[in-house]
Amino acid sequence: MVPLSLMKTGDKVVVRAIQGTGHLAKTLGQLGIIIGIELTIIQKAKESVIVRIGESRYALGAGAASMVLVEPQI
Amino acid sequence: MKDIRILLAGNPNVGKTTLFNSLCGVHQHTGNYPGVTVEIKEGKRQINDHSLFVSDLPGTYSLSAFTPDEQVARDALLTSNPDAVVQIVDATNIERNLFLTTQLMEIGLPMVIALNMSDLADEQKITIDAECLEKNLKIPVVRIVARNGEGIEKLVDTIIRVTEKKTPVDYKKIEYPHSVTTHIAEIGNYLSSHVSLLGKLSPHYAAIRLMEGDEHLEKMLHDQGLVIPFIDKCDPAERDGIAEDILLARYRTSEEVTTCAVKCSMGAVMPADLIDQVLTHRLFGIPIFLSCMWFAFQITFSASNPFLVGIEYLFGIFTEMMNGVEMDPFIRSFLADGVIGGVGSVLVFVPSIFVMFILLSILEDTGYLARAAFVMDRFMHSVGLHGKSFIPFLIGFGCNVPAIMATRTLQSKADRIITIITIPFMSCAARLPVYVLFAGVFFGAAAGNVIFFLYVLGIAVAIISAMIFRRFVFRDEPSPFIMELPPYRKPSGLAAAVHMWYKGKEYLKRAGIVIFGGVLVVWALATFPVGVEYGSVDSLAGILGQVFQPLFAPLGFNWQLVVGLIFGFVAKEVVVGSLGTLYGGEEMLESSLAADPTLSPVIALAYMVFVLLYFPCVAAFGVIRQELGNWKWTCIAVGWGILVAYIVAFITLHVGSLFIGA
Incomplete structure (x- = not known):
């Protein structure tokens, strides 16, 4: 597993874990970013990323993106 | 004869097993390891008088070990005490690979990096400076x-x-935030008297792992009856924050190293996401945003100009009509100086405000503002603000009151307080009339640039204030930024108009009640005591202005300007309204200001700066009190604004004189 913040633009990944207890996972969960969901990285600016789930886009700052552990889909 | 034990570590699919096969001359099946049954493969290579024992570990992205195969790799690395670790790094994806490197380095074992697939990297036009x-x-x-x-x-x-080197390893140090380093040292110190419990871990590295949230290690130490300093007193949220700081420090290190060593060309781009990739580009994002804002302010100033002329013309007609009618001089003064002079001078700026609202709402409708927030997040974070604070800031350009209420979306209390304290530095629409008036009179063609400068100055002051409060008052990091980005839409003219009308109406309502009331008071103060020349030094307004004027003498403000400031506490629009009243009505205002010998462009600039920063208005003050929930922070917020306004205006006056001339 690798933090979302290290992926590249265009990568497809599956969320495998969300680090930290409670708070962040809850916030992300509200947006549908949960374990098992597939994301497409459509932008990466430094450690911040924009991901797409279907037609929804979410911006994650460096802090948040680094706590989301994903598995690249090859 | 010497035995050397090495571990092959690395991300999955970087060619570890292929290397293992080449090293040991065997033909292990290469591939991934699905499921939980993972094992470490052992091999041997004979080189002269050395026997190289090679262990091929399961692929791992990090040592946090969330999955069983990662645990196997971690345990081997942390407990088997090899002579060296060889990390295989995929040359086509260095940054992600280096993240593991930053973790391996800290174990403190001798290390070699094998940069694999350099041929593929060449194919993909990735140049690596090994x-x-x-x-x-x-x-x-x-x-x-x-x-x-x-x-x-x-x-x-x-x-x-x-492996033959006798000196201890000295790898690149990961730069953790100061507070983290301090705690690592503290814990490390404590652990060095319990080394026997740590197995192969050095106390320093064990401390880092505890700070990172290694529950396995923490539990083991607790089972031994240890009370770990700092860690055991931390609440979960604090622990998360620290874990995040450590992760971020590692990414920064891997990114920093990648940036310096790797040059690559752009990857494939999906057409649907192209706009996002341009607008939120790591280099172009901020310039694009600033250009948008600059154009918005230029348009605000120039597009509203014809309306301004029209409204001024209408008020001129009213004044003339009144002059042709017989009436009591007292009532005439009330209507001419108070109503037309005061309210009129505010109303002429309504078009500017409407134009600004319509531009902001167009930007919002297109979905761009959310991208702008993303673009600004890293920057906001670096100055101690939350990325989400950006939206309240933008709202603040319209009106500080809803902006302060919009901070409710921030979850951390520190983030909220800092944002609320800094929002009043966002130049709200009510301040625009003051700039339009003074910049127009004293800076002519450069007015648009002066106004843009003021907006930027407000932002700069907000940033510096945020940094100061984050540095000295709230030491913790801003909480993570997560935001949904709305889809891009073509802005609908109707929606923008409705939006503009809704916002503009608020302004008109205020212009109608608060500002009207305010200018009436100014009119009364300028008229009484009975018999004095209207708006002269002897009037109540004149006396009031003169009482406070010495306070503002270092800033070069005359008593009329000071009266404007005093009434500006009610609402910033009243600044122009009261000046309109004191300087002989809306029609005369500009020429009287230009002709006043006590004023100059640089004083005008200092005045605009002071108006920008000193105090939002009574309404905003009420909301600040309500949202902060106590008087202590409310007073700090207001006091800070006034202090900063005075200092920055003073600097503007003195530095400005060097360039503009007194």
């Missing part, structure tokens, strides 16, 4: 192509060399 990588990490880097055995001999030589 020397630079090596110099940066202070870890030997060997280029290999595991598939055909290229570079293997050199790799073996390097492995033997690092």
Whole structure:
């Protein structure tokens, strides 16, 4: 597993874990970013990323993106 | 004869097993390891008088070990005490690979990096400076192509060399925030008297792992009856924050090293996401945003100009009509100076405000503002603000009151307080009339630029204030930024108009009640005591202005300007309204200001700066009190604004005189 913040633009990944207890996972969960969901990285600016789930886009700052552990889909 | 035990570590699919096969001359099946049954493969290579024992670990992205295969790799690395660790790094994806490097380095074992798939990297037009990588990490880097055995001999030589080195390793240090370093040292210190419990871990590295949230280690130490300093007193949220700080520090390190050592061309781009990739580009994002804002303010100033002329013309007609009618001089003064002079001078700026609202709402409707928030997040974060604070800030350009209420979306209390304190530095629409008036009179063609400068100054002051409060008052980091980005839409003219009307109406309502009331009071103060010349030094307004004027003498403000400031506490629009009243009505205002010998462009600039920063207005003050929930922070917020306004206006006056001339 690798933090979302290290992926590249265009990568497809599956969320495998969300680090930290409670708070962040809850916030992300509200947006549908949960374990098992597939994301497409459509932008990466430094450690911040924009991901797409279907037609929804979410911006994650460096802090948040680094706590989301994903598995690249090859 | 000497035995050397090495571990092959690395991300999955970087060619570890291929290298293992080349090293040991075996034909292990290469592939991934699905499921939970993972094992470490062992092999052996004979080189002269050395026996190289090679263990091929399951692929792992990090040592946090969330999955069983990662745990196997972690346990081998942390407990088997090898002579060296060889990390295989995929040359086509260095940054992600280096993240593991930053973790391996800290274990403190001798290390070699095998840069694999360099041939693929070449194909993908990725150029890697291996020397630079090596110099940066202070870890030997060997280029290999595991598939055909290229570079293997050199790799073996390097492995033997690092294991024969007697000096302790000295890799690149990861720069953790100061507070984290302090706690690591504290915990490390404590653990050094319990080394026996740590197995193969050094106290320092064990401390880092505890700070990172290694529950396994923490539980083991607790089972031994240890009370770990700092860690045991931390609440979960604080622990998360620290874990995040450590992760971020590692990413920064891997990113920093990558940036310096790797040059690559752009990857494939999906057409649907192209706009996002341009607008939120790491380099172009901020310039694009600033250009948008600059154009918005230029348009605000120039597009509203014809309306301004029209409204001024209408008020001129009213004044003339009144002059033709017989009426009591008292009532005439009330209507001419108070109503037309005061309210009129505010109303002429309504078009500017409407134009600004319509531009803001167009930007919002297109979905761009949310992208702008993303673009600004990293920057906001670096100055101690939350990325989400950006939206309240933008709202603040319209009106500070809803902006302060919008901070409710921030979850952390510190983030909220800092944002609320800094929002009033966002130049709200009510301040625009003051700029339009003074910049127009004193700066002519450069007015648009002066106004843009004021907006930027407000932002700069907000940033510096945020940094000061984050640095000295709230030491913790801003909480993570997560935001949904709305889809891009073509802005609908109707929606923008409705939006504009809704916002503009608020302004008109205020202009109608608060500002009207305010200018009436100013009119009364300028008229009484009975018999004095209207708006003269002897009037109540004049006396009031003169009482406070000495306070503002260092800033070069005359008593009329001071009266404007006093009434500006009610609402910033009243500043112009009261000046309109004191300077002989809306019609005369501009020419009287231009002709006043006590004023100059640089004083005008200092005045605009002071108006920008000193105090939002009574309404905003009420909301600040309500949202902060106590008087202490409310007073700090207001006091800070006034203090900053005075200092910055003073600097503006003195530095400005050097350029503009007194």
